[in-house]
Each structure stands twice: as structure tokens, then as C-alpha cells.
Amino acid sequence: MFQDGRLILALFISLFLKFSTSRDTITLLQPLKDGDVLVSNEETFALGFFSLGNSSNRYVGIWYNKVSEQTVVWVANRDRPITTSSGILSVDELGNLVLHDDKDPKYVFWSTNVLNIANYSVSAQLLDSGNLVLFQDQNRNVYSWQSFDYPSNTFLPGMKLGLDKKTGLNRVITSWKSNENPGVGDYAYKMKFVGSTQLYLFKGNTPIFRTGSWTGQGWSGVPEMTENFIFSATYVDNNDEVYVSYFIRNSSIFSRLVINESGSVERLTWHEGNHRWFGIWSAPNDQCDGYNECGPFGFCDLDKSDTFVCNCFPGYEPQSPQDWYLRDGTRGCKRKVGAEICLPGAGFVELARMKIPDTSMACVDMSLGLEACKESCHKNCTCMGYAVADISKEIGGCITWYKSMIDTRRFSYGGQSLYIRVDAAELVKYSSRKPSSSRGKLFLFVGVLLIAVGFVFCIFILIYIKKKKANRRAHEIGVSFIDSLKSIDGSLEKDMGENFDLRVFDMSTIVSATDNFSLLNKLGEGGFGSVYKGRLLNGQEVAIKRLSKGSGQGTQEFKNEVTLIAKLQHKNLVRLLGYCFHTDEKMLVYEYLPNKGLDYFIFDQEKGSLLDWKKRFQIIKGIVRGLLYLHQDSRLRIIHRDLKASNILLDADLNPKISDFGMAKIFGGDQAQATTLRVVGTYGYMSPEYAMEGLFSVKSDVYSFGILVLEIISGRRNNSYYLESSVNLIGHVWDLWKQDRALEVVDSAFGDSFDAHEILLCIHVGILCVQELADDRPTMTDIAFMLSNRDKNLPSPKQPAFIFRKVNYGNDGFGSINDETITIVHAR
Secondary structure (H helix, E strand, O other), rough: OOHHHHHHHHHHHHHHHHHHHHOOEEEOOOOEEOOOOOOOOOOOEEEEEEOOOOOOOOOEEEEEEOOOOOOEEEOOOOOOOOOOOOOOEEEEEOOOOEEHHHEEEEEEEOOOOOOOOOOOOEEEOOOOOEEEEEEEOOOOOEEEEEEHHHHOOEEOOOOOEEEEOOOOOOOEEEEEOOOOOEEEEEEEEEEEEOOOOEEEEEEEEEEEEEEEEEEOOOOOHHHHOOOOOEEEEEEEOOOOEEEEEEOOOOOOOEEEEEEEOOEEEEEEEEOOOOOOEEEEEEEEEHHHHHHOOOOEEEEOOOOOOOOOOOOEEEEEEEEHHHHHHOOOOOEEEEEOOOHHHOOHHHHHEEOOOEOOHHHHEEEEEOOOHHHHHHHHHHHOOOOEEEOOOOOOOOOOOEEEEEEOOOOOOOOOOOOEEEEEEEOOHHHHHHOOOOOOOOHHHHHHHHHHOOHHHHHHHHHHHHHHHHHHHHHHHHHHHHHHHHHHHHHHHHHHHHHHHHHHOOOOOOHHHHHOOOOHHHHHHHHEEOEEEEEEEHHHHOOOEEEEEEEEEOOOOOHHHHHHHHHHHHHOOOOEEEEEEEEEEEEEEEEEEEEOOOOEHHHHHOOOOOOOOOOHHHHHHHHHHHHHHHHEEEHHHHHEEEEEOOHHHEEEEEEEOOOOOOOOOOOOOOOOOOOOEEOOOOOOOOOOOOOOHHHHHHEEEEEHHHHHHHHHHHHHHHHOOOOOOOOEEEOHHHHHHHHHHHOOOOHHHHHHHHOOEEEEHHHHHHHHHHHHHOOHHHHHHOOHHHHHHHHHOOOOOOOOOOOOOOOOOHHHHHHOOOEEEEEEEOOOOOOO
């Protein structure tokens, strides 16, 4: 009698579930057979049986449903394929998902294997995030298992990679064995939780790549994360768990992180127009990405002038000079003989733009700020160096090293500062590398060691003579360099009828002009060096861009800037006056513009009031004239590639001048576009075709100009809307435009003093410039005509690119496509 009652109840529940469940769900009486496919609610992902390549083996997995190229992101029975087509995935009486052969139900190929209280409400649902979740209740609020906790080779948005401290579950990404075998391969991407948590790519038990520690903005060893337009990353470390997760800013973009069978981590983004996945980042990507490439106390630097990438930390020398000579740096470096790092006068040398050493061998104290960190390290003679843990905070914690410092590199941009302990002699030596009054201190130090004033005087004379010869040699090198530029670009120069009329400055003139590169004269710092204000002996004020040896702007970029700016003459372009070569230093001398960059004004509430709408409109039109000259009016067609507010400088009358041509490209003849494997510039200003495919043209600059116009009008950066419904300025303006409320974006600094018609015209032009397809964007000629003809009817803009929406996520990472929150309780 009791059994009959259970059967009736089961029949009633199954009939209810049959009519209430959708095609995205497996229930007790609705299994998934080979040939059936589950599709998530918004049809983003699918789950079913599949085979790979020429293999007849059958697997159960999840793949993108809206991507024409089948892309599997999760596999259940990775190492136990079914060899027949009679497989079935079902919920069993114990409440587990079970994969078995329908002809032999006793043989289980795969199971969720969790302890459940058997009930008839258990169901497995495929969510639009790509997560397969085993729910325990009819309302689907409590779950006992999810595929996101057991990833295969793919890291999807909303997943957590890391450790659940309560259960001990460690989520790891592992490669496939081959493209026809999804079994667990040789490579794993996982966290190590000693010291400061980091992600590693392992081959077996051997690390081959390390991300570095979390800086508060991204991984220390992945500078591309700091300004990313596709996804936002989150790092969590608390009493319950430590993990990293990421979310796609725009739900229409499909992006995934994959550990492939060849041993690399790749971020791929689907491009529907070309029907293929584009790689936008990978690691290891270059020689310096290899784990511990330059051994203990060494660091890797691709921007060195020679072909050997390894360097020793300040105060260190190669462990084996012979290996160093053979360009093998794996044995690393050792402290220089006789170095006394515990005696008075010892200190620290700063290395900028670094991926800091492996922090699994370091100590972390999150209660200390930078100065306290320095003091703590200084007090302990065994402390080799230090760095800030979280560079996004004023008191960002302290990382100190007491043993080997390995796997360190220098970047062209990004990274963070690393401070290396050195003795007094080394400290003076490195201080003297920055031309300053410390040269006298060096002489004094030598004098004390030799205890012979007369001998020091002789040395001084010799050094002075050598310095004069060096300056003369530097001048000769500089002239030779300009001559080489003439030979490289001679045909262009002849065609344009222009001459190089640049002054060659010697180092002593630069040092004197900047007061030994005084911090008081520092105007700013960019990706390729610092800019200082200087005053020449004739009283002329100049701006000096100093590119250090480790600068990302190498010889090619330096040639670009010298070649281009020397030829370009326009009132809305910054004017180059000369250059300086001195040993490993390269410097450019520009006209000095007293009002800094446009960003200095428009992104500051107080200073923004100094630029009313009338002046900002004049600035916009000045930028248009400068770009029109670059794109059309000069005989060369030049693509700037890094147009942004900080690269628009203002003269004494607040007239705009486009600056920083280090990334510019010359187009010859009728060339319309080009592609590059090295995408440079600033995220947030990059057009989609350039950022995702490396394709650039004049329309790339037009896109950046559109962003700039919207920033000038609103007084806000493109990425500043992260606390509102849209996480960038484009999406915010587009929403207001569609609702005829565009004037709400206007900078409050204007008050009521602005021409509404002009502002609406500029907003309209700005939106036209940021349309997704390059062909839909106007040219600079079109823009100049639009802005000078107020009554001209402009075309209706299409939806812009990169409209990022703010998406809410539940505690377990389940994100809804309609921006609503789904809260699910995990059964323990």
C-alpha cells in the first residue's frame, strides 16, 4: 500500500514537472539521450552528446549555441568516452546526474557523485552562463553541484578559479590531451596559495608561466588587464574562499580563456563577421614570459638594445659570466663581492614597470603602507627587497623578500615598482645615473677611498676630458642618426620639399635646463618616459621627453616621432625643436605648452570651470583641424593611433595641439588601412576593429576622436560610469540620446551658459564617430563640414560599439541575461 502511494506521488510530480520544465532541464523522468540537445533559456549555450574530429568516441559536453564553429567549453566524461551511440544522461534515484549506456545501465561513465536526500524535485538546468546546475528543490534556489566548480579547459565569465576554504574544493583549468581527445592533458592553470596568491600555468609539476600577484588592478605580470574594454576581473580573498573571476562588459560579446594542449593560456573573442575566434592575449607570449627565464636576482627585459634579455638587479652580477656570455641567464645573479648591505648608507634602488618576483617566497603584511614597508625592510639585513601589494590603495600592504627573488621582468608599460636593497656604493652609483649634483658626491666618495686630494683632482680632469669627448661623440651619433633618417625617408623629404631643421642638444644643456631633472620640473609621466619643463640659456622654455633605456619607446618609436614631427608643420600639432642622444638616453625637445593636457582640465571639477563651452567647442574644432591635416592635407597620410585627452596639449591661449606621435603610422599613396600584430594605444579610445583584430585606418582615429568629443562635453572619462547602469560613457550617452535627453550629459561646470544646439550637434557627431562599423563613421572632412554647418541634417547614428551594461550577479556567480539577480543557495 505504501509503495503504491509513492508511485502515485511520483507519477503526479513527474506529470507536473513534464509540463512545467523547459528544454533547458533534465529531470527524473526527462533524461537526455544521445541525439537530444538542451539549449539554455536565451539560446546562448547547448548541452548534448558529441564526437571530435575523426574519433567515434562520444562525450557529453557544453558548447556555444550561437557560434557557428562548434566550440566545446565543458566535458563531463573527459577520460571515459562512450563508444556507442546509446548513451543517456539522467537524474537517478539518489539525486545525482549520471551518464551511462542505456543498454547497460549498471556501467556508469560519469556521475556528479554528491550526497543528496532523494526527492522528486531534483533537476539539472543549463543556464545562459554556460553553467550546468543540479538543483535540489522545485524553485531552484538550492543546488548541490554545478559544472562551474569542475571546469575543463575553459574559463568562462562568472566562473571562480581558486579555492573554497570551507569544502577544500580547488577549481583548476586543465588542457585537453589533443584536439580529438578532451581527456585531462599535461597543462594546468591554477592558483598557489602560499605567500601572496598567484596563478601559474604548469606542465605537470613544473611552472612555465606565472601571472604575478594581484595588485588591486590586475595581475602584476599581465599589464593588459589594467585597462581592458572587454571584461572586468574580480579577486576575492576572505575567510571562506580565495578566487579570481571575470565578467564580460557587453553581453553581446563572447569571450573565453582557454588552456590549449600546446601549453599556452589564450583569451579568445568571437567575431561574428569573420566567423572565427580572435586571440587578444596569450601567455607565454615572449621569451620573458617563461618562468624564471633569468634566474635568481635577475630580470628579463625585451627592450634591451642587444639580443640578450637578461639583466642583474642593482648590486648584483652574473652567477656565471661564461653562461651570460653564451646568452644563458638561467643561473641568475649573485650579490657583488664586497657589498655591505648592512652598513650605514645602504638603501634601495627603484625598478619601475616590473612584474615583481615570485611572491610564494615572500612575506606579506597588508597593514603597512609604502614608507612603513621600506622602513620594515631596511631594519632587517636579510630583507632583499620590497614592493606594494595593492597599488590601488594608499595603504596597500607590503611584500618583502628574504630569499631568492625569481621570475622577474620589466614591461614596456604597466607593472609596478620593485625596490632592491643595495649598499652605499651601489646607491651612489645608481643615483649618479640620473644627472644631478650627486656627481660631486661620487667624486667625494672616490676621494675618501683614495685619501689623496691631488689624485682626485687629476681624476676630475680626466673625467672632464672624457665627458667632453663623450658629448662630442654623442653629437656625432645624433647627426649620424638624423642622416640615417634622411636616407630612410629621403624620398618623402624630397617630395615634400621640407628639411630637417632640428637642433642637436648635448646632455649638459639638458641637465642645466631641467635643473638636473628636478622633480619640481616634472610635468608628467607616460608609457614611454617622463616629461620635464626646461629653460634654455636664451630663456626659451621647452618640454623635454626623456626616454630611459628601459622605456617601451625603442629606436623604432623614436625614429617615428623624430621623422614625423620634424616634417609636420601645423598650428594644431606640437612642434619638435630638437633631440639629444647620450649613451643609453634618448630625449626629444618640444615647444613648451604652459597649460598641460586637456585631461588636466576637463576631468577635474574645479579646473573644469576654467574651460567654458565656447572654449571647449573651439578646442574640438582645433583637434579636427589637426587631424584633418594628418589624414588628408599633408602629403603623408598619418594615423595617430593614440588620440586621447592627455595627448591634446594646450598653449597659453588654450589652443589645442596634438602630441605624442610615437605610435603613429604613415600610409603611402592610396593605402586605406593596415593590420598589426602589436596593438598599441589606450583601451577605452581604441576602435573595435583595431582592439580586436589589429586593423587600423583613419577611421580608427575618428573613433578615438568621437570618444574625446563626448568626454569634452561631459567632463567624464569613457570608463567612469562603473557605478551606474552603463559602465562606460558611450552607453550612457547612447541611452540618453535614444530618450531625447542627451543634454543631461553636459558637464555641470557649464552651468546654464552653453549653446544647446551646438552641444547637441557635437553629441550627434560624437556618436556617429563611435559606430561599430568603420565604414559607418564619417571622415574628418565630413566632421569639419558638420561642425561648420549648424543647419545641416546629419544621418541617424547606428548603435555604437562597446556599449557596456552593468550586470548584477548572485553570490555564486550566476548572471542573468536581463540584468536581474539570481540568488541560489549551495547545499553543504
